[in-house]
Amino acid sequence: MMNILNARVTYRQIPIHMLERFTFKDTASIYRMKDKYGFDELLILQTCNRVEVYAASSKVDDPSSLLDIWHEYLNLDREVLEKSVELSKGRDAILHLFRLASGLDSLVVGEDQILGQVKRALENARKSNGVDSYLSMLFEKAVRVGSKVRASTNINKGSTSYGSIAVKLAEEHLHGLYGRRVMLIGSGEAASMVAKPLLNKGIEFIVTSRTMERAKAFSEKVGGKPMEFDHAMSELDKVDALFIATTAPYWLITYERMVEVMEEKEKEKKGMNNMDGGGVEQGPSSAHVPSLLLLDLSNPSTVEPRVDSIDGIKVIRFDEISSMVERNIGARMKEVSEAERIVREEVDAMEARLRRFEVEPVIDSLFRSVDRIRQRELEKALSMLNLDERSKQVVEQMSYAIVESILSIPMDELRKASENGDVEFIRTASRLFKYGLEEQYNHTR
Structure with missing residues (x-):
């Protein structure tokens, strides 16, 4: 029997910025070594929110064996892996994959991006000969299930991502973000939710965190141009949209600092007007566009309440989002x-299809055994008869028809028994036919 195994570390187990420790850089080399671990097929799925390994194996039935890959390739301690990685197999692994493709296991329920990520993971595994018939069939089905769920329900309608809604609000207030200077403060889950829609829209942004290491890790894993925190704070006068997606035990954005920022913005604006000869014509709606838009996704807030009262600044707080x-x-x-x-x-x-898939080689073997008998007996009969070529062809076709007629119904019943998991029926059939069916079936089990 082919065992379906899954091991995964996701946003549910650890903070997103720590997923980097569990991410494989060279999946192709891992695929080449799948036999070493006893796996017939192997597939690695990696996104911003998860790292998952799937395996199909006729020898290994314990999903914890997948931890060996992380241990050997990334030198991660077994104790750390056992605490961080969730394991499943068989029906539970299939259920998880189908829920994942349907957006039911996503950080944002019903999101569409995961469907493309599942497809790409399968394509990459195929290119590296990581998968064969089982995982290919399983992942192709998962994509179809994900598409069916979205077509049959409204689970992907209306954004449920704080980040996506924040980005949408920023576009509305600033009349678009293209050409605007955008900054993101944070390196955790909330920051990731802001970064994704920005990246999907092709909008460049600066990312900063209280340590440069975190900003760089976020930039490499998710996106954005990393900037040292103090430097970023000194550049706020050049920013049009500031997303705050972090937590702090103090006001990160203070009233006094924002007053300074707006004074600096006003000086820059006057300087530009002087360079243009005394005035820049504003568009009909430019008066309604804030000089600085603050989108506060921190909870509790890290933006001092008095900032709302500063002219030229628009603050959209967590409660509104x-x-x-x-x-x-x-x-x-x-x-x-x-x-x-x-x-x-x-x-x-x-599950029924996989069980049937397993018995197909057995049925094929049985047909070949019976066909050898048919061929042997046909040759005997033809040697005793003085037939012309046309008559020999008629007799041969009749032999094929007899075999097909006799075996078609029993074999259909055998497939149904396999789909229903009726092992006893299969064993009884093997005793009835005695063409090596039982040995072949036990081998696939």
Whole structure:
């Protein structure tokens, strides 16, 4: 029997900025070594929020064996791995994959990006000969299930990402972010949720954190141009949109500093006007565009309340963003139960298909055994008869038809028994036919 195994470390187990420790740089070399670990097939799925390893093995049935890959390639301690990595196998592994492709295990429920990531993971594994028939079939099905869930429900309608909504609000208030100077403070989950929609829209941004190491790690893992924190704070007068997605036990954005920033912005604006000969014509709606937009995703807030009163600054706080998210989450959560029902049905169908897939080589072996008998007896009969070529062809076709007619119904029943997990029926069939069926089936088990 081919065992389906899964080991995963995700945002549910550790902070996103720590996922870098579990990420594989050279997956191709791991695929080449899959036999060493006893795996017939291997597939690695890596995103900003997760690192997952899937395996199909006829020899190994313990998913904890997948920890060896992390241990050997990344030199991670076994104790750390056992605490951080979640394991599953068989139906549970298939259920997890289908839920994942459907957006039910995502940080943002129903998000679409994961579907493309599942496809790319399969493509990469194929290029490196990591997968064969089992995981290919499983992941192709997962993509179809994910597409079906989204087509049959509204689970991906209305953004439920704080980051996506914050970016959308920034675009509305600044009449677009292209050409604007955007800065992101933070390197955790909230910052990741802001960075993704910015990257998807092709918007460049600076990312800063209280340590340069964190900013660099976030930049490499997610995106953005890293900048040292104090330097970034000194550059606020040049920023149009500032996303604050971090926590602190003090006001990170103070009233006094923002007053200074706006004074510096005003000086720069006057300087530009003087260079242009006394005035720059403003568009009809430019008066409504803030000089600095602050989008505060920190909870509790790290933006001093008095900042709201400074002319030229627009502050959008967490509560406003949260209320929009909650409305959309409520709408999506109504769709989750239907999505889960579809996923469970598809898992049942997939399990039946895998069981049938396992018995197909057995049936094929049986047909070949019977065909050898047919061929032997046909040659005997033809040697006793004085037939012309046309008559020999008729007799040969008749022999094929007899075998097909006799075996078609029993073999269909054998496939059904396999789909239903009826091992006893298969063993009984093997005793009835005695063409090596039992030995072949036990080998696949």
